[in-house]
Amino acid sequence: MKLAIINPNSTESMTQKCKEVALKFKNNDTEIWASNPENSPKSIEGHYDEVKSLAGLMEEIKKAKDWGADAYVIACFDDPGLEAARELAEGPVIGICEAAMHMTTILASSFSVVTTLNRSVPIIEELSHKYGMSKFCRKVRAANIPVLSLEDGTCNAKQKIEKEILKAVEEDNCEAIILGCAGMADLTIELSQKCNIPVVDGVLCALKMAESLVGAKLKTSKINAYSYPIVK
The missing domain is CATH 3.40.50.12500 (Rossmann fold)
Structure with a gap:
């Protein structure tokens, strides 16, 4: 194909x-x-x-x-x-948002999304509602990093994402994490292992x-x- x-x-x-x-x-x-x-x-x-x-x-x-x-x-x-x-x-x-949310509900009964900036939170919340995923989505969180920092290595982006994942596990009672940006597509395996929770990327x-x-x-x-x- x-x-x-x-x-x-x-x-x-x-x-x-x-x-x-x-x-x-x-x-x-x-x-x-x-x-x-x-x-x-x-x-x-x-x-x-x-x-x-x-x-x-x-x-x-x-x-x-x-x-x-x-x-x-x-x-x-x-x-x-x-x-x-x-x-x-x-x-x-x-x-990739629609795909990630649907596939994650097969792996877990709940998830939180970790995205880039706060301004993306209401957009993703609305998509969660649109796709019928509100009952699964515990919270949409922002790591407060610009999208382009994922490309140039600035702002300690990976560390901030990891920190937000761990907060989600502790505070949201979620069973999986969705990474809310295509620029995070290469981080899933490493973060899954570090945080001991399924971390899902929409591109894959x-x-x-x-x-x-x-x-x-x-x-x-x-x-x-x-x-x-x-x-x-």
């Missing part, structure tokens, strides 16, 4: 990180295509950045479709443009969900909500 991983921001190092995680865990017959728009925000931190990223994201979806993608992963935890992308594509389009969850759906020969419904955009 051909899987497109699209990072809606313009930071190529984050795109490459997502690709490396996918290459490490993909099935042998899965081919990975990873891209990002050139003219979108360098990081997506809030509603305005989401909107600014959408035009470029849709263009990348179209490029991936021309490449022959069987499925698509939108590698941003805010799941921007998810429904619009499903209108454009025939194969499954998976948001979306990859495996995509492989399962394509393997089951399932595609996006084109009846009503996700039908192709009307030509105007």
